[in-house]
Amino acid sequence: MTTQEFLISAPARGDRVLLGPPGPVPSAAGRFGEFGGRFVPETLIPALEELEAEFRTAWSSEPFRSEFAGLLESYAGRPTPVTECHRLSDRLGVRLLLKREDLTHTGSHKINNVLGQALLARRMGKQRVIAETGAGQHGVATATAAALFGLDCVVFMGAVDVERQALNVFRMELLGAKVVSVSSGSATLKDAINDALRDWVATVESTHYCIGSVVGPHPYPWIVREFQRVVGEEAREQSRVILGGNDPDVVVACVGGGSNAIGTFAGFLDTRSRLVGVEAGGLGLESGKHGAALARGVPGVLHGARSLYLQDEHGQILEAHSISAGLDYPGVGPEHAELAASGRAEYHIATDEEALSGLVLLSQMEGIVPALEPAHAIGWLAREVGKKVPLGSTVVVTLSGRGDKDAEQVAQRLGAELNK
Amino acid sequence: MNLEKELRAKRDAGRKLLVPYVTGGLGGRWTDVVRAVADAGADAIEVGIPFSDPVMDGATIQEASQRALEIGATPAGIISQLETIDVHVPLVVMTYYNPVAHAGHERFANALKASGVDGAIVPDLPLDELGDWAVAADAADIETVLLAAPNTTDERLAAICARSRGFVYGVALMGVTGERDHLTKQAGAMGARCKAATDRPVLLGVGISNASQAVEAASSADGVIVGSALVRRLLDGGGPDEAAAFVAELRAGLDQSIG
Numbered sequence A: 001m002t003t004q005e006f007l008i009s010a011p012a013r014g015d016r017v018l019l020g021p022p023g024p025v026p027s028a029a030g031r032f033g034e035f036g037g038r039f040v041p042e043t044l045i046p047a048l049e050e051l052e053a054e055f056r057t058a059w060s061s062e063p064f065r066s067e068f069a070g071l072l073e074s075y076a077g078r079p080t081p082v083t084e085c086h087r088l089s090d091r092l093g094v095r096l097l098l099k100r101e102d103l104t105h106t107g108s109h110k111i112n113n114v115l116g117q118a119l120l121a122r123r124m125g126k127q128r129v130i131a132e133t134g135a136g137q138h139g140v141a142t143a144t145a146a147a148l149f150g151l152d153c154v155v156f157m158g159a160v161d162v163e164r165q166a167l168n169v170f171r172m173e174l175l176g177a178k179v180v181s182v183s184s185g186s187a188t189l190k191d192a193i194n195d196a197l198r199d200w201v202a203t204v205e206s207t208h209y210c211i212g213s214v215v216g217p218h219p220y221p222w223i224v225r226e227f228q229r230v231v232g233e234e235a236r237e238q239s240r241v242i243l244g245g246n247d248p249d250v251v252v253a254c255v256g257g258g259s260n261a262i263g264t265f266a267g268f269l270d271t272r273s274r275l276v277g278v279e280a281g282g283l284g285l286e287s288g289k290h291g292a293a294l295a296r297g298v299p300g301v302l303h304g305a306r307s308l309y310l311q312d313e314h315g316q317i318l319e320a321h322s323i324s325a326g327l328d329y330p331g332v333g334p335e336h337a338e339l340a341a342s343g344r345a346e347y348h349i350a351t352d353e354e355a356l357s358g359l360v361l362l363s364q365m366e367g368i369v370p371a372l373e374p375a376h377a378i379g380w381l382a383r384e385v386g387k388k389v390p391l392g393s394t395v396v397v398t399l400s401g402r403g404d405k406d407a408e409q410v411a412q413r414l415g416a417e418l419n420k
Numbered sequence B: 001m002n003l004e005k006e007l008r009a010k011r012d013a014g015r016k017l018l019v020p021y022v023t024g025g026l027g028g029r030w031t032d033v034v035r036a037v038a039d040a041g042a043d044a045i046e047v048g049i050p051f052s053d054p055v056m057d058g059a060t061i062q063e064a065s066q067r068a069l070e071i072g073a074t075p076a077g078i079i080s081q082l083e084t085i086d087v088h089v090p091l092v093v094m095t096y097y098n099p100v101a102h103a104g105h106e107r108f109a110n111a112l113k114a115s116g117v118d119g120a121i122v123p124d125l126p127l128d129e130l131g132d133w134a135v136a137a138d139a140a141d142i143e144t145v146l147l148a149a150p151n152t153t154d155e156r157l158a159a160i161c162a163r164s165r166g167f168v169y170g171v172a173l174m175g176v177t178g179e180r181d182h183l184t185k186q187a188g189a190m191g192a193r194c195k196a197a198t199d200r201p202v203l204l205g206v207g208i209s210n211a212s213q214a215v216e217a218a219s220s221a222d223g224v225i226v227g228s229a230l231v232r233r234l235l236d237g238g239g240p241d242e243a244a245a246f247v248a249e250l251r252a253g254l255d256q257s258i259g
């Protein structure tokens, strides 16, 4: 056997994946400024303490980190490339780079976090994992990791989302997961999290709750950020190579709960790049039908964390609205609330229509069909060049997922127009 | 009224304590339900202030909360209606932390006091996060009842018992509220552990669904909280009479059990 053959068949050791050193640890009480915390029923406290201790040990242990990096490389397909968009850059008048999370196994950044949490579940000896899902991407990723690790998997999904993301429901079932349709409340992501928490209160001793974004009680926002920071670490180094050693002027990501955005931002916090999160503007902020918790939310407590939430004058949580199931959430992760408060990141919105036109634009100019979620980031950029984004800027956008899951929904909205 | 004093006195007199739960704002006659339940033998009454996302509640109380919200229930409205209820037993509100934080700790605590409420249960506000609410509640003389769960460590249980006011709420199973066919083994163990940890009254709640389960649970504690089984009767169209009949049944069972 030649050396070359040996190299080709050697197992991936994760050397190509840029994990970077662990990021800052939140305060003991799990606070990011005034946000975060652990507002949960007493029954969940022991599990959260166990998870925190387990993660603390694991995340500083070399064997855990290299196993994680190995999985990210050999299973998830990392590092994902950064693609320079020449045609769209010319059209818009900026230099646009995309961080291609759409090219990971299962088609979105969600897989990064899920592989890390599956490793933690195994370390804790938990045989069952549960998850919530909006767009279905996190559910698919969790079902995938559960199959890989031989774990039982139950995914909670709002009935509305079961309808609009039918393909992903089938994928989860194909992977051996059970999908529970949740019809309480607004029957979307918020309610799926409620039911996952209720299940967990009953099963916590044998079950790991694999939360899909930087939301929920401490230590989740911290853990999920750390498992997603690989996106930003890689993107920073890759874009420096393309940009002749410079950091991009602007870094943009869409924000549902905020995991792809926080993972991206984590790599650029110490640079001079502007950090921009794009929330779901839905039918427009004035319509009241949107998912813009940073733009219109007020401080409150939901799903275990103090953060910004859309709520009425009595403190009841409002239903969010977005064309994209993954952004259809009335809250946002606590670290984003803090980044907004400190001014380190800025948050803007793109409407349903702008997201759709962003999706078409990227498809037709670059041959890349984005998921509806990151299409918000593209739509925002297309709107803001020459305004919030000066002409000639260098811009990195995290393309958090691919558009296959949305094909049917987009066909319904656009099919007629495209056929004309 | 002082919740803990009342409950202690009754317990020390040899009575098993009964605390029914009623969802505030559920139907036009909910205040009559509270009165009827008081007359039927409750030792204190827990009134739920509905929240849009009640994660500690099973299907029955979720539905009751949603119905109440749909017909316009608000925290402020319920609290002010509580003022009109003149019963001879202490009133405790049960709600989630967001409506409390949204109103403001002091404002919420003071509003409760002004309406004659004695205690509060906030299940998503554990010991470690009590902070400002505890300060405001103590200042307004609102007793904050803390929950202990079957998987709570001994060390933490001691701290919970020490910080709880009014009584200690022992969660009788691993799970959310809702009726169950049987009492779990965890109920007896929970009662015994809490009793060994504190001299405050210890009530078991969550899942206790009928008189025989109430008797069984109360044998390891000072009494029980019964929620979903009562609320289901209200959701099924029952009013003050049906609620009172059920509570009387529970009362009779508990009274007989001590002979």
Ligand SMILES: Cc1ncc(COP(=O)(O)O)c(C=O)c1O
Binding pocket: A108, A109, A134, A135, A136, A137, A138, A212, A213, A214, A254, A255, A256, A257, A258, A259, A260, A261, A325, A326, A327, A371, A373, A374, A400, A401, A402
């Ligand atoms: C492709 C994609 N992007 C973004 C999101 C939003 O989540 P987050 O804000 O946590 O990245 C989702 C959620 O389902 C998603 O599937």
